[in-house]
Amino acid sequence: MTSNSIKLLTGNSHPELAKKVADRLGVDLLDMTVFKYSNQETSVVMRESVRDEDVFILQTTKPGEELNDGLMELLIIIKACKTASARRITAVMPNFPYARQDKKDKSRAPISAKLVANMLQRAGCDHVITMDLHASQIQGFFDVPVDNLYAEPATLRYIRENFDYKNAVIVSPDAGGAKRATALADRLDLNFALIHKERSKPNEVSRMTLVGDVDGRIAILVDDMADTCGTLVKAADVLMANGAKEVVAIVTHGILSGTACAKVNGSKLSKLVVTNTVPHGDKKKGCAKLDTIDIAPTVCVLCVLGTNED
Numbered sequence: 172m173t174s175n176s177i178k179l180l181t182g183n184s185h186p187e188l189a190k191k192v193a194d195r196l197g198v199d200l201l202d203m204t205v206f207k208y209s210n211q212e213t214s215v216v217m218r219e220s221v222r223d224e225d226v227f228i229l230q231t232t233k234p235g236e237e238l239n240d241g242l243m244e245l246l247i248i249i250k251a252c253k254t255a256s257a258r259r260i261t262a263v264m265p266n267f268p269y270a271r272q273d274k275k276d277k278s279r280a281p282i283s284a285k286l287v288a289n290m291l292q293r294a295g296c297d298h299v300i301t302m303d304l305h306a307s308q309i310q311g312f313f314d315v316p317v318d319n320l321y322a323e324p325a326t327l328r329y330i331r332e333n334f335d336y337k338n339a340v341i342v343s344p345d346a347g348g349a350k351r352a353t354a355l356a357d358r359l360d361l362n363f364a365l366i367h368k369e370r371s372k373p374n375e376v377s378r379m380t381l382v383g384d385v386d387g388r389i390a391i392l393v394d395d396m397a398d399t400c401g402t403l404v405k406a407a408d409v410l411m412a413n414g415a416k417e418v419v420a421i422v423t424h425g426i427l428s429g430t431a432c433a434k435v436n437g438s439k440l441s442k443l444v445v446t447n448t449v450p451h452g453d454k455k456k457g458c459a460k461l462d463t464i465d466i467a468p469t470v471c472v473l474c475v476l477g478t479n480e481d
Contacts, residue, residue: 176224176225177196177198177225177227177474177475178198178201178219178221178224178225178226178227178257179192179193179196179198179199179200179201179227179229179474180200180201180203180226180227180228180229180248180252181200181228181229181230182205182228182230182241182244182245182248183205183240183241183244184230184231184232184233184237184241184244184245184450185229185230185231185233185265185447185449185450187447187450187452188229188231188265188447188448188450188466188467188470189229191465191467192229192263192467192470192471192474195467195468195471196471196474196475201217201219201221202217202218202219203215203216203217203218203219203248204216204218205244205247205248213240213243213244213247214247215244215247215248215251217251217252217255220255221252221255221256221257222255222256222257223256223257223258224257224258225257225258225259225261226252226257226258226259226260226261227261227263227300227474228245228248228249228252228260228261228262228263229263229265229470230244230245230248230262230263230264231264231265231266231448231449231450232264232266232267232268232449233449233450234426234427234428234449238268241268242268242287242290245262245264245291246290246291246294247294249262249291249294249295249296250294250295252295253294253295259297259298260295260296260297260298261296261297261298261299261300261474262291262296262298262299262300263300263301263470263474264299264300264301265301265302265446265448265449265466265470266301266302266424266426266448266449267284267287267301267304267305267309268287269283269284269286269287270284270304270305270306270309271284271305271396272284273285273305273306273308273309274306274308284306284309284312285312288309288312288313289312291313292313292314292315296315297315297316298315298316298317298318299313299315299316299317299318300317300318300320300470300473300474301317301318301319301320302319302320302321302322302423302446302448302466302469302470303319303320303321303322303395303423303424303448304319305395305396307319318473320466320469320470320473322423322446322448322464322466322469323351323354323355323358324469325446325464325465325466325468325469326355326393326421326464327355327358327359329421329444329464330359330391330421331359334389334391334419335389336359336361336389336391337361338387338388338389338416339359339361339388339389339390339391340356340361340362340363340364340383340384340385340388340389340390340391341353341355341356341359341361341362341363341364341391341393342363342364342365342366342383342385342390342391342392342393342406342410343363343364343365343366343392343393343394344366344368344392344394344402344403344406345365345366345367345368345394345402346365346367348393348394348395349365351393351394351395352365352393355393362383362384363383364381364382364383364384364385364390365381365382365383366379366380366381366382366406366409366410367379367380367382368380368402368405368406379405379406379409380409381409381410381413385410385413385414385415386413386414386415387414387415387416388415388416389415389416389417389418389419390410390415390416390417390418390419391419391420391421392406392407392410392418392419392420392421393420393421393422394420394421394422394423395422395423395424396422396423396424396426397420397422397424397425397426397427397431397443397445398426398427398428398431399428399429399430399431399434400427400431400432400434400435400438400443401434403420403422403435403438403440403443404434404435404438404439404440406418406420407420407438407439407440408438408439410439411439417441418439418440418441419440419441419442419443419444420440420442420443420444421444421445421464422443422444422445422446423445423446423448424445424446424448424449425443425445425446425448425449425451425454425461426449427445427451427454427458431454432454432457432458432461435458435460435461436457436458436459436460440460441460442460442461442462443458443460443461443462444461444462444463444464445461445462445463445464446463446464446465446466447463447464447465447466447467448466451463
């Protein structure tokens with residue numbers, strides 16, 4: 172797959188994914204440097220022209236304190252391309268930052284996902300490509316086109332190639348993910364189960380109840396995000412207690428913050444499968460149960476389609 176009209180840029184958030192996308196597209200990453208001054212201000216130096224070019228900036232979020240650094244890098248790169256007279260600027264954000272802050276769920280709560288949308292557009296972004304948004308209404312926060320890619324095709328392929336999936340059941344760890352899980356179950360012609368969970372406070376699950384039958388089957392938990400992994404670990408306990416033969420979790424965004432890997436290692440999960448929307452190479456060293464699905468091919472296809480829109 173090649174396209175000489177694409178200018179692909181990246182910051183420091185996920186160089187491995189950027190290199191995979193560039194290799195598949197048959198292009199070189201634009202020669203540029205993103206660095207910090209001693210006072211922690213971010214600076215961008217571009218050594219190639221992007222005048223009248225179709226520019227794609229691949230920048231995702233990194234777990235921890237670097238999340239905001241990645242977002243600031245993206246905004247500055249977009250602005251640099253805008254002032255350098257790029258024809259069109261596309262932000263490729265496999266994991267959209269602040270996606271869980273998508274609504275006003277209590278008094279005086281900010282809708283931070285809308286703030287991120289405003290900043291991207293103000294900086295000069297003309298198009299956004301992301302994957303498995305936590306809430307699809309985030310697309311409505313933008314006045315520019317937003318393509319929300321789905322990890323489902325890659326997930327289906329992984330399940331068919333790695334499991335005896337005919338003896339499996341697809342499980343959603345909460346009611347919010349029921350639509351995602353049922354769509355996957357329908358494509359595989361499998362049964363579906365749901366876990367109802369109650370939270371005592373954010374990121375902490377107090378009680379879980381299984382709705383459905385997993386007795387003697389492989390339970391495949393599917394979700395959009397694994398952050399602290401508390402939900403997945405407790406869900407695995409519930410499924411095994413209800414007779415599941417094995418429990419596997421397949422998640423799009425493997426944030427894996429804090430002690431998540433230690434929790435997975437000590438859990439009843441036999442495997443945790445995540446895509447590479449977020450860098451997690453360092454996490455794999457300490458978690459033998461972690462496996463990866465590459466989403467670079469999906470991103471490449473949309474980049475090529477995007478350059479042909481005109």
